[in-house]
Amino acid sequence: MWTLAQIADLVGGVVKGDDTFQVDSVGTLQDAKTNQLSFLANTKYKKYLAATRAGAVLVSEQSLADVPNHAIVVADPYVAYAKAASLLNPVKQHQTGIHASASVSPDSHVHSSVSIGAQAVIGSAVELAENVIIGPGCVVQSGVKIGSDTRLTANVTLCDSVQIGKRVLIHPGVVIGADGFGIANDQGKWIKVPQLGSVRVGNDVEIGANTTIDRGALEDTVIGNGVKLDNQIQIGHNVIIGENTVIAGSAGVAGSTRIGKNCVIGGAVILAGHLEIADGVHLTGGTAVSKSITESGAYSSGMTAEPSQQWRRNIVRYRQLDKLVDRVKQLESKNK
Amino acid sequence: MWTLAQIADLVGGVVKGDDTFQVDSVGTLQDAKTNQLSFLANTKYKKYLAATRAGAVLVSEQSLADVPNHAIVVADPYVAYAKAASLLNPVKQHQTGIHASASVSPDSHVHSSVSIGAQAVIGSAVELAENVIIGPGCVVQSGVKIGSDTRLTANVTLCDSVQIGKRVLIHPGVVIGADGFGIANDQGKWIKVPQLGSVRVGNDVEIGANTTIDRGALEDTVIGNGVKLDNQIQIGHNVIIGENTVIAGSAGVAGSTRIGKNCVIGGAVILAGHLEIADGVHLTGGTAVSKSITESGAYSSGMTAEPSQQWRRNIVRYRQLDKLVDRVKQLESKNK
Amino acid sequence: MWTLAQIADLVGGVVKGDDTFQVDSVGTLQDAKTNQLSFLANTKYKKYLAATRAGAVLVSEQSLADVPNHAIVVADPYVAYAKAASLLNPVKQHQTGIHASASVSPDSHVHSSVSIGAQAVIGSAVELAENVIIGPGCVVQSGVKIGSDTRLTANVTLCDSVQIGKRVLIHPGVVIGADGFGIANDQGKWIKVPQLGSVRVGNDVEIGANTTIDRGALEDTVIGNGVKLDNQIQIGHNVIIGENTVIAGSAGVAGSTRIGKNCVIGGAVILAGHLEIADGVHLTGGTAVSKSITESGAYSSGMTAEPSQQWRRNIVRYRQLDKLVDRVKQLESKNK
Known part of the structure; x- marks a missing residue:
């Protein structure tokens, strides 16, 4: 349970009403109950505001009158x-330690606070920093390094x-570092060009289910800090994605393309x-891009x-x- | 071995010829042998009918003369x-029981008829009903409930x-319930919005290899009864798909879209x-849809x-x- | 360490300079050091040639003067x-033998030179030829046959x-032989048509991460010798792909389509x-193909x-x- 005063403090807001009132979870305007906090972010839902049973609502100044x-x-x-919502739904604590069925190479470096799930595989010379969580069935091959809280x-x-x-979050089915x-x-006849680079993923990145990021040919593929990738995205070798760029599901980026910072790339x-x-x-x-884009702005096809x-x-x-x-x-x- | 009389009974057909004749498998018109049953469904293949060596052929009235x-x-x-073909090729019986290498949480509820394959992981409080088959390498996380014969x-x-x-069939590499x-x-900077909903998949659904279905933000993502999804489809959070809708491979459905019943959605x-x-x-x-469609019918782009x-x-x-x-x-x- | 004479012999080239000079690795023109071999294949990079510190450079006759x-x-x-690059970066030797955590069916046929990784599953009647490497977490189901050096x-x-x-190389997350x-x-109501064919993959094929290839309905899906498939490609049932055809990432081929030899198919x-x-x-x-193409040449949409x-x-x-x-x-x- 948190008081509205505590929440207002976290979100930088001002309580209108009883700031000692407590909520324990979040809900939609339509379904929330007295013990819940709701919000109005999209004017499409304003019609539900007056009748909401939510104990409290996060609103902008102009909608306050209807709460x-x-x-x-x-x-x-x-x-x-x-x-x-993050405050009211903290990420579940994972049991520290290595599941009995996991296979961990004796020459890996695993911090004592790490959690390794059932049937996971940790290869030779892998380094896992504080509070890393390796879920069930994950395969972490030789020489991989993972930063804290990932x-x-x-x-x-x-x-x-x-x-x-x-602080990177990687969802099921993701493959990072397969050959470009x-x-x-x-x-x-086609012969293989060895893929000798690697992949570097920055801090605070999220990578959606079944997304693939290939290793570089000679230099590395690089995913910048704060990048958010949705599901089923394909990132080719030697791609560089700038900080805080987001890409929606089913998109594909072919090899050696460089994407700037703060881009917003739609699905497919x-x-x-x-x-x-x-x-x-x-x-x-759904836009297809075949030429470089040198100026910020919105593009479509x-x-x-x-x-x-x-x-x-x-x-x-x-x-x-x-x-x-x-x-x-x-x-x-x-x-x- | 089944007699044509038995098969005719199953499929609601009428035998022309010897209804005690027996077949043990199916084949194409071009390759089937005397012990096999074939069929003519596409007029493109009618040219092979007269010369087929299949013991029996499933046909419509108008093609009967050529059999x-x-x-x-x-x-x-x-x-x-x-x-x-389903009658002649029954699904292989799976050995009941839990493979010695599987990891099954002691507080899960696993019916005695369930089969759990090698290296599978069953998390805490999971419920598996009669005749559920969990193949090798599957990860079923905490609190998942699976109905009978899935x-x-x-x-x-x-x-x-x-x-x-x-009676749901889920192919390899599928991920259900990753964060939207x-x-x-x-x-x-982009901050995470906790994804607090779940995914509900109905009865008689089939889900193709490497398809992903994200969990809802506050409410659930819902896949209706009888829905058939092909491979590599991406279903965003809070999508609702109506009964008996089918979607072909490589398609993508962005968040909060509602698809009606009995829709047929092509590949990509x-x-x-x-x-x-x-x-x-x-x-x-290959159609791209950017606006709601309020009337049934065929659409393209x-x-x-x-x-x-x-x-x-x-x-x-x-x-x-x-x-x-x-x-x-x-x-x-x-x-x- | 290899001498330039040895490398020239391998690649069918002529050394200009000291053919006893030795290199131990490869690098880009910009970054290579004295102990490294570089190359100029794309005129875009010619500007880096004169100043390169690479010990030796692979070039065509017309660029020789600038080395x-x-x-x-x-x-x-x-x-x-x-x-x-393949000579200087040989594929890492894998330890022969079966990892203690792997699950191998007693009636499988595994050559003594085979390597089976942690948590892998080898089903009944599987045949693994010489030097096959099954990486960690792989699931090889009943009756699969894998040729040597794959x-x-x-x-x-x-x-x-x-x-x-x-000599097939299959990257993580690939699924071969799921139902079409x-x-x-x-x-x-949609009822299932049993998928009774299989998948045959030829020699010298490479298959990228999270690509899926479905089994045939009655006959097999066939991937020809020398075919190279990138990541996240979907190949439907009964597709036939001719020798030495290459397909880039995120492409999709719907069922029963036949692709000829030596085709080059772009991404998506x-x-x-x-x-x-x-x-x-x-x-x-990005091209969408809705009709057969009967003549070689370049096509787009x-x-x-x-x-x-x-x-x-x-x-x-x-x-x-x-x-x-x-x-x-x-x-x-x-x-x-």
Whole structure:
């Protein structure tokens, strides 16, 4: 249980109502009960505010009048909610120690505060710092170094020599440090180009389920501090992603592309290889990028759904566009 | 061995020929032998019918004349084939019991008929109902509940508190219940929004290899009864998928989108977040959906392959479309 | 340490300088040291050649003049680099034998030279030939056959009866032989079509992290010799991929499509099902293919990123294309 005063203090807000009132969890405006804290971040949900049974609501100044119970007024209710929800739902404590079924190489360096789950594998010369949590089924191969307070949830694979920073959260099925796609055509047959670089992941990074990040060919693939990657993203070898850039699910970044800081990259975006993307670029979902982008701002590509019949007609028109331009030219010459 | 009479009974068909004739397996029209049952569902393969050596063939009334051996006449040969093939190829019996190398939490509830494979991990307070099969290498985390006759084939990860229905089939590499992609921008740095919901998967669902389904932010992500998901699909947090909807491989559904019942969603389709898709919507492969769809029917988007040279020319024309419209306007004003 | 003479011999080149000079590793032109071999394959990097401190450089004849130290002149510096880098970075020797924590079925056939890692699972009747390496956490199910010198790095899943050739390299998270997406609509409910085929992977194949290859419905899915697949690729049931074809990351191939030999398929390409793609077809990244391609050559589709504001305007114009054609028609009739 936390008082509204304590929460307001954490989120930098002001209590309107009883600041000794206590809440123990969070809920939506529609479903929260008296013992819960809710929030209004999206005006779409404002209609639920007046009737909410939440004991307290995080709101911005302009919505305060409609709060039926206690309120905490904040500049950004969503950020305040994220902080309050983290306070009210602390990450579960993991039992320190190595599960009996785990396989830990005798020459690894495992801090005494580390937790290693069932069936996990820790290879030779691995270094695990304070409070690292290795979930069940994870494979951490030789020479990997993991910074303090980092957690691999389950069935994560870290290949040889990968380096992971502090406070990183890696979800199941992630593979970091598999060979980049390096092949050379030797008279019709493809031969392998050894992938001799590694992967360096910074601090405060989150990596979603089944995302893959390949090791570099000669130099390293680098994921900057504060980067957040969603699920099923493919990051090619030698990609460099700048600090605080976020990428949504199913996106793909081909080899050697450099993405700047503070970019927001939508779901299913694809970036060709060897590009430079400036800081602060925003790519909307589904965009395909084939050239470097040198200025911050929003970029897009792609068509969106229309009835299939109409789509078929438009595609035909598109294919005839060249001829249409010719017809317009001819008309123009007649109308000179 | 099954007689044609038995099979006809199962599939609701009528035997033309010897109904005591026996078959023991299925095969294609081109390759089947006398002891095998074949089928004609796609007219593309009709050319192989007259010469087939299959002992019997599942056909519709109109193709009966061309069957050289015995036939079973049915309304829908593909559905009949699916049923007959299941009869002739029963799912392999799994040995009941827990493999010696598996790690099963002592406070889990495992029915005596359950099979748990090598190196699997069953967490605290997990409930496994009758005839559940947990394949090798699977990780089932704390509080997960799995209904009867459900099978996790191998290396599947179910995160804390996920609920799975009855007769569900989950293929390798699937991750259910990893954190949704919830982040809030706190003065330039992204902070985590705790993902407090779970995932509920209904009955008779199939989930393809390496598909990921994230847990909800506050409420649950929900996969309805009879939903069939192919491989490498990404389902964001708080998505709701209605009964009997099918989604083909490599598709992605962003957070909070609701998909209706009986939808057919093609491969590599992407759906933006917070959309409503009506029942009975058909999206052709590769379609990008950025707005809600309120009526059933077929929808599409996207261009399809053309020779690269021509593609480059058309893209240029497309980029000049605005100017072309201006030129037409000018011509029109001259021709008033 | 290798002499330049030895390396020149391996790569079919001619030493210019001291052919007894020795190198022990490779490096980029910018970073290599005296003990290292570098290469110039891409003219983009030519600017670094004159100042490189690399002890020797692999170059083509026309760049020889700018090499400050020793050189090996070759026809294709990238291919030569691939070979030299492999020589200087031999694949790490794996300890022969079965890790104590692995679970190996007593009726499997494991050659004495095989290495099986921690927590791996080898099922019934599996056959592992000479020098096979099964990495930690891999699950190899019943009846799988793996040819000599093949390596599964970690957490790979091979389902029942899959066949893998010689010298194949399979990266973490790969799933081969999961059920194809076979369903039939039985009066509104989808029923499963048993997937009775298998997967056959040829020799000298490489398969990237988290790629999935489904088993066939009745016949096998086939991956030809020398095929190279990048990460997160989805290959549907009954797909056939011809020899020496390469596919980049995040691509998807729907069921029953046949791809010819020596094709180069870019990242995020999607191919519809039941197509035939000729030998020697090149598909640029992001292309969607909905019809068979009968002639070799380069094909493309799709739009690429533009500023979002402009993109919104162009989309509107595109949707009005039909009307624009009508307007041009009207002008033409006035101008006859």
